Amino acid sequence: MFDVAEIRKDFPILARMVNGYPLVYLDNAATSQTPRQVIDVIVDYYSRYNANIHRGVHTLSQEATDAYEQARTKIQKHFNAAHAHEIIMTSGTTHGINLVASGFSTFLDNGDEIWVSAMEHHSNIVPWQMLCERTGAILRIIPMDENGELVLQPFRDGLSERTKLVFCNHVSNALGTINPIEELIALSHSAGAAVLIDGAQAAPHIKADVQALDADFYTISAHKLCGPTGVGALYGKEAWLNRLPPYQGGGEMIAEVTFEKTTYAALPHKFEAGTPDICGGIAFGAALDYLNAIGMERIAAYEGELLDYATAELLQIDGLKIFGQAPGKTPVISFNLEGIHPYDVGAILDKLGIAVRTGHHCAQPIMDFYRIPGTVRASFSFYNTREEVDRLVAGVEKARQMLS
Structure with missing residues (x-):
């Protein structure tokens, strides 16, 4: 029972x-509520091993680093990503979407086409409008019907060699509709387009398998999953993440810095400039543990x-x-x-x-x-x-x- x-x-x-x-x-x-099991993890972090990660040789730093990277692995396994370094820790779904939009600004030409669904949250509309303004790309819309379902035929008919990016939410936040993303991803790939799936609303209810879906990118927020606000994750296929330029510059995302030239760190750190929400990341992992224990x-x-x-x-x-x-x-x-x-x-x-x-x-x-x-x-x-x-x-x- x-x-x-x-x-x-x-x-x-x-x-x-x-x-x-x-x-x-x-x-x-x-925003979902937070169980005591996650609250206890937050209190434990600040009570026992609050320290910056990846940089220190002292015990607290090593403990914090281990816990943070274990959380990344928990996210990888929960969504069945092939590698832990395909999980980029973010401040939430909006951050992940903007990271991808920023990176693709270097790939798009005037007249290229971007498709989004008519059911999108503003965070999956506005970044693409901004991207189109920067690049001259054209934003096209997958329509919906009165029942609250996507109408894919205009999308099928409109796909071409100019189609570069397709974006759709897995679940509509306003209606609850589960969108046919498997078909949408397959259609997009047949035209050579990359696909980002906004998984913020789906993740609390559906355990997405990103490899089975063949999604190029999948974004999530911890606070929809019984975790804390201000933290999330972006899954990206390794090949795409290697192609994208860094979203932000700063500490942690570098391999070597001189005044003449800077080289960037390997994945995932290339996209994780600055000190992250360490406690939030660890608590995110604890929230997934909690949900998986229930099933x-x-x-x-x-x-x-x-x-x-x-x-x-x-x-x-x-x-x-x-x-x-x-x-x-x-x-x-x-x-x-x-x-x-x-x-x-x-x-x-x-x-x-x-x-x-x-x-x-x-x-x-x-x-x-x-x-x-x-x-x-x-x-x-x-x-x-x-x-x-x-x-x-x-x-x-x-x-x-x-x-x-």
Whole structure:
């Protein structure tokens, strides 16, 4: 059995009260909560072996280095990368995307084409727009339909020798749609294009195998995976990472520096200038340990049941519409009440101790497609319960009655 009551004991924050009610945390797509097992690792680092890494011969530095590099290996194994040096430690998914965009600015010519999906988070739109402005490349869009699914035929028809880069999220943060990235990657490679997959929203629910996917790049953030904020990772195929120039200059990313010439360090350090978030990286590894101890398949199965239950219950509310009803979804429900602004619904839910996200979710083109200002987004994790779903449904119904 999946004992959610025992799991919830690992998360201290779930015991707090908000506005006089027990907290119901349903904003997991923005940031997941952190278990005590990860919090303890953070405290242990700063209590026992806080030191800079890779540079010191003293004991604390060696211990910190070992723990940090062990975390890199944990990330490698979790996502089945071929080598640990294909894992670049970053500040999060946005950092990884910008690293790749910066590197590809040296490869693109005027008139080359970049494709992104219509479902992207702003962090997977704006860097490519900036790249196009710098290089003269053309940004093209893979469209979506009313069901919240990508329409691949225009992409198939548009692929050519001018197609150099393709970018798509594995899972839509605003709708929860699981995108057909296997097909998208295969199509892109048939045209000779490189592919970056934004895995930020998928990673908490799907254990991606980057070798099986054949992705050229895959980005993730620790804070979506029960880890700390401000740390993440970029997977890149070794051949691509060797081709890309460094993203930043500074300490750690060099082999030798003179005033005449600097040579760069080997992977992964070539892309890791400066002192990293050492504690965050170590805690990221601990978060993956925690999730794998529970079992990603068990997590996905439980979350799927929770999604089905929540969807059925919410649809019983008069005037409620769910946006994004693809058959393959992670536990995200993006909805509105007819004639009521999503912010007002979210504000009432907060007064009832229920945390949801409202607005465009950094995916404004999706909202423009549906001709709405935003949605209420309830996003679930494996520590949520059916009882919390019931409180959400009751809260939404109360908001409907108050605001209609």
